[in-house]
Amino acid sequence: MPATFATESHTGLVRRGNEDAALAQPPVFAVADGMGGALAGEVASGMAVAALAEAAPGTPEELASAIREVNGSIFAQATGDAGRSGMGTTLTAALAGEGSVTFVHVGDSRAYRLRGGLLEQLSSDHSLVAEMVRRGELSEEDALAHPQRSIITRALGVDADVELDSFSVELAPGDMFLLCSDGLYSMVPEPAVEKILNGSGDLAVAARSLVEAALAGGGEDNVTVVLFCPDGAVPSGDGQGPGAAERGSSPPAGGTAEGGPGERAVRNAGRWRDWRVLAAVALALVIILTMATWYMTRQVYYLGASEGRVSIFQGLPLEVGPVSLSSLYRQSDVSLDDLEPFERERVLREELTSLEAAEEMLQNYSGRQGAEAGTDREDAGRRPSATTATGTGF
Incomplete structure (x- = not known):
């Protein structure tokens, strides 16, 4: 049976931009959490997952090689563009093979396995507080509230060479794997994650429920999850919730x-x-x-394409019959052909955002097309809405 999977991502309730990125392209799955501000962090995470999608690695060696190669690309941009200085990204990637799953990991995103109803963390966080916990200097409970919990000790793009964790686990029937950014586990304790995974009828419901739990817990960071079952034991789902309760009733006994x-x-x-x-x-x-x-429709905006140029639209990228729920707000001189492939893909996805964030991203694209590179503006938004993907395949 082919692998089943589902992904879900949300900006959260505090941040304006989503610097997370996810990949579900069986047999490869990945989560990346960018850093360095929206116009740098989202570029780094986008580069990481785009590189894996393009490389389509089929062996553990090819997976690690693709990650090392994109590390060099991110590092080159971070050191060669003042507007992207300090950018980087975590990456937790998985390659599902015959009888095993190989993980390559750097940063504090995580990989979990649900087996027999029990949740187990497979990856080790590369963060300051995690190292303190491993040395016995800090309890896991104290680490969750430590003021330096966001400091990571390893990431892609920070150095020309990167140290990666690589390991494989044997598959058992019914194994479910979870890849997530820290926006999930920092808001939702592991027992609650385990309960959600055990209580959901399909992967789409489980992914959505995990993100909703993170938002209910405060939503202080971007949250992204990727769920996959290599043997397809749990269906991907079609975005519907659990089956509706039975309706109807029988007449009372002795009724007339x-x-x-x-x-x-x-x-x-x-x-x-x-x-x-x-x-x-x-x-x-x-x-x-x-x-x-x-x-x-008057409160939201998105970047899209008009006559082959990057443009800002006001409203929702939807049509109800002959009526469009959006209108052209501003057309720029930036051609889609001048964008990087992953930037062009982001524009064509028509992701909702604020006017301020859309103008800032457009200004960044315009600046890069001109003589001077645009400068990073921290916390510029990408979109305030969730993204979802489900599917099957090997």
């Missing part, structure tokens, strides 16, 4: 049959009144939803 015409007339009159009430409620809901939709 319907009465005569008079009783039926009373029932029919009541049903007519109920129908009019329902119609009025439905009309009110339509009016409210229409107003809410109109208001929403």
Whole structure:
């Protein structure tokens, strides 16, 4: 049976930009968490997953080689572009093979395995507090609230050479694997993660539930999860929730049959009144939803393409029949052909963001097309909404 998988990502409730990136391209899966500000961190994480997607490694050696190569590319950009100085990214990647899964890992994103209902962390965090915990200087509970918990000791793009953790685990029937950024485990304790994974009927529901739990826990960081089952034991799902509860009921024991015409007339009159009430409620809901939709389309923006040029649109990238829910706000002189492949892909995804963030990203693209490189502006937004992917395949 082919592998099943699901991914989910969210900006969170505090940050304006999403510097996480994910890859689910069986047999390769990965999560990357960028650093250095939105116009640097998201570039680094995007470069990491794009490199793996393009390389399509089929062996553990090819996986490690692709990661080392993209480390050099990120380092070159970080040292050669003042606007991207200090950029880097974590990366936790997995290659599902026959009978085993190989992981290559750097940073503080994590890999977990759910086997027999029990959750186990497979990777080791490359962070200051994790090293203190391993030396016995700090408890795991204290590490969660330590003021230096965000300091990582290894990442892609920081040095020309990178030290990677590489290991393999044997597969057992029904194994489920979770890759995640620190935005999940810093907000959701492992027992709660384990409970969600055990209680979800498919991977899409589980991924969405994990992100929702992180948001409920505070959503202080971007949160991204990738779930996969190499043997397809758990279905990917179609985005629907668990099956609806059974509806309907049986007549009470000893109940009587319907009465005569008079009783039926009373029932029919009541049903007519109920129908009019329902119609009025439905009309009110339509009016409210229409107003809410109109208001929403005035509050959100996204980068897209107009006549082959990067442009800012106001509204939602949707059409309801012949009606478009967005309009062109500003067309730039930046050609899509002048962007890096992963930047062009991001523009074509039409991700929702704020006007300020869209203008800042557009200015960055414009500056790079001109004589001078654009400078990084910390915490510029990419989008405030979730992204989802599910599927099967090997």
